[in-house]
Amino acid sequence: MAERVVGKHFSITDPQGVNTVIYRVIRTSKELTEKYPKYTVERLVSTEELNNAGKKKTFFVDFPKPEGEDLVILSFGKNRVVVNKGKLTDSRLRISKAPLPVQFNTLYSEFPTEFKNFKYTPNLQRQITIIDPETAEEVKPSLYFDQATNEVKGKCKLKPYKSYFSFEIKDKNN
DSSP states (O other), X not given: OOOOOOEEEEEEEEOTTOEEEEEEEEEOOXXXXXXXXXXXXXEXXXXXXXXXXXXXXXXXXXXXXXXXXXXXXXXXXXXXXXEEEEEEETTEEEEEOSOOOEEEEEEOOXXXXXXXXXXXXXXXXXXXXXXXXXXXXXXXXXXXXXXXXXXXXXXXXXXXXXXXXXXXXXOXXX
């Protein structure tokens, strides 16, 4: 018998020169929030097809929660990033322009450097994501085990003379 995947999908169209990526916001279970980040993010898988208006992207959410999914929508354009939040309920995506409690930074160095020591939850989700704004691809971290703290951590190698976009989800009162 074939394996059945339960999920939802939705589509957006990126105008020329814009590259949108979307992340699902995952709340860590209450019993783990003392030791691990309260929120982690997971990038949604997408497909692309070219059309007259630009690139049509279809995003997929596996095993969506019945109450809906909170999403972070990042649209990378020339020298800027537009950050929106969204809510996926049923098969409907609602995008809000209201401020989202996202902390983000632009990382830049004239020397090769490492951005490191971000924690992972037991299911290997992390709260910080670093993205190359030119390609909208994630900088993949190298995992290591920190024996001093008994935790899995990650570090990313960043190239010199290049800017990166980094963000994490925090509580509004933080």
